[in-house]
Amino acid sequence: MSFKDLQLNKPLLRAVAEAGYDNPTLVQEQTIPLVLEGKDVIASAQTGTGKTAAFALPILQLLFDKQDAPKKGKKIKALIVSPTRELAIQIEDNFKTYSKHTNLRTTVIFGGASIEPQIDVLKKGVDILIATPGRLLDLHKQDLINLDYVKTLVLDEADLMLDMGFIDDVKKIERLCPQEKQILLFSATMPYKVEQLANTILKTPERVEVTPTSSAAKNVSQVLYYVSKLNKIELCLHLLRNTIKGNILIFRRTKFGVDKLEQTLIKNGYKVESFHGDKPQSLRQEALNKFKNGYVNILIATDVAARGIDINELDAVINFDMPNVPETYVHRIGRTGRAGNFGNSYSFCSADEKAYVKTIQQLINIQIPIEEEHPYPLDPKAKPIIHKSKKTGSKHKKGRKSEASKKKKKRWY
Template identity: 50%
Template sequence: MSFNSLGLSEPLLRAISKKGHTKPSTIQKKAIPFILERRDVLASAQTGTGKTAGFTLPMLQILSEGEILRKRPVRALVLTPTRELAAQVLEDVRSYSTYLDIRSNVIFGGVSAAPQIKSLRKGVDVLVATPGRLLDLHQQKALSLANIEILILDEADRMLDMGFLRDIKKILALMPEKRQNLLFSATFSKDIKKLANTFFTQPVLVEATPENTTAEKVDQKIYKTNKSKKTALITKLISEGNWEQVLVFTRTKHGANRLSQKLEKSGITSAAIHGNKSQGARTKALDGFKKGKLRVLVATDIAARGLDIPLLPHVINYELPNVPEDYVHRIGRTGRAGASGQAISLVSVDENEHVRGIEKLLGESLEKEILDGFEPTENLQEVLERKAENKARQRGGRKNRSSKPQGGVGRRRN
């Protein structure tokens, strides 16, 4: 099947050809015809399946066929969970609308709102946004959602995970009831289905892959070791394997910083991205990683969500996530668009329960290996006792700090 058979207009086909695409992906073949029929669509599609084009192309066609209003009110809204994903969606929207009279822009937090407000005043047909900044600017009367024709919730599962449900409900109340609704999610949890039931009208369900499955092209392996040996092990794997582009996941922001610093000391160029980093620092790190200036990007789950890194060969779980579905999201960063990839997890004894949860979700047993010199020697009781001691020390440190006299009575911390 070719893009020509999906009912897309000539300007869109020219833009697709310019990007070098020849055949639509599974989610594009399934979703685009229904969206062009103005149907509400619930789509299950993991990252790397071409889902962004799956909603961008038909959205642009619908808008281009409608009346272009003189003041250019926002007619289509794409909500995303993270700044990085918002920026990447805008890039795709602009690329595919090269030969159309469509204006698009993006708004997200972490940067000054003034330039965003200025761009909105010029008129925008397609607005890509994160929920918080969208509500902020609406409250400032910098934008209106009264003319929305199409609403797209991208990576809806992650938006709920990040606590955006209340914001989403507020945003829904600001739009006309008569509109087309599209929801794209890697998984369909009960919360996702409950949300969809509140505002969808007879939605069509389309799936690119079976629910909660991982990419078939990803080679998954577990290395069992001590927690204290993980940094040395990850350094060995990257150095001896001569890996040039590795995305590493940690559970915490501080853990990401520490690991990145240790890798740098070992001669492996690295940067960390997480919620405490400024948008400028995150953008710079991601750009350096994509261009090959950095071999390793260490990230937390939230920061890594939505990262578009073509042909990423290696993903390493320095620590396993608490939620099995997050493992699927993580390793979905590799093995994309038909390419092969490798996902490695470094697992200490206290993470064995997480392994069992992941294997249950996947319906398969993951390959496990122990490397010489990195044998696991700790038992679970030792690890749990050490964790308790560390927490006690941290609580003691916070207590001591809080007991110190504070300058400036009533001073607010920003």
């Protein structure tokens, strides 16, 4: 099937061809006709399946006849809600690529960046708005955004949106839009919470399912290292010196863990950038650009920060900490081995993470090969490390002042 078969108009087909795409992906083939028919859609598709174009192209087509601004200026007719700033920026890039031969105007708004330039663009009027939930509600509260004319609402990465605690915001945004509208919900996984949300806000939706979430990337060789928590850094350095080469994405569970590993690798002479939710937007974007442009070859990230970012040419993924949600493992290793290339994934498992490996293997239905030949093997009898606080209560009796505080007090008499 070609894009022409999807009934797209010439300006869009031209933009798609210029972007270097010949044939639609599976999710585009199935979703575009449904959106053009005006149906509500729930699509289960992972990053890297081309899902942004699956909603961007039909939305641009539907708005094509309404692209010239009326006297009162352009109104927001399509709203795309995205959980993270990076995803929102990426979606805007896609819309701009596909709409370059039209007069449709797109903009993106997100928190963590100056609000003034975003307000200026909104005042000029836009057709398509891409937004993160917090900033969208903030600007709506200030009466700077009018959602009364929205025809299509897209909820992208719905599972991540709910994981990040945005469920109430999403419901609120949906209520601020007109009752008669088309809703498109995209989610990499379909947990119960996402199904519940879909049932409450979508009207007899069509379902599109591409890539069952349990299928681990076929072009990725997976290997598992059992190692004690204390030796993970040593193992990581050993593999970077001897085994793992090229562009590498390392996952850690916490922001603190990301920072700690970054400092260690820099001390050891590696070119590294890090990426997590506490970093200001400008630094996150800078880290990503440095990695994409080859100034650094190692990027360390948390799952939420790295979700949905397009990084091509990735040679390896290291799971420094095993994820406690098995689907997350599939997402992580699916970052490499894309577009016909081969990739490698290396996972470090300590004694307290063994249960995670079990649930991951049940999900992907294969046994991950174990590499036993390495300098830091885990003692088979090793018990999980439980950190206990050394404090045994206050050394001062309740109600008594310490000697020091008595001395400091100046008498008033």
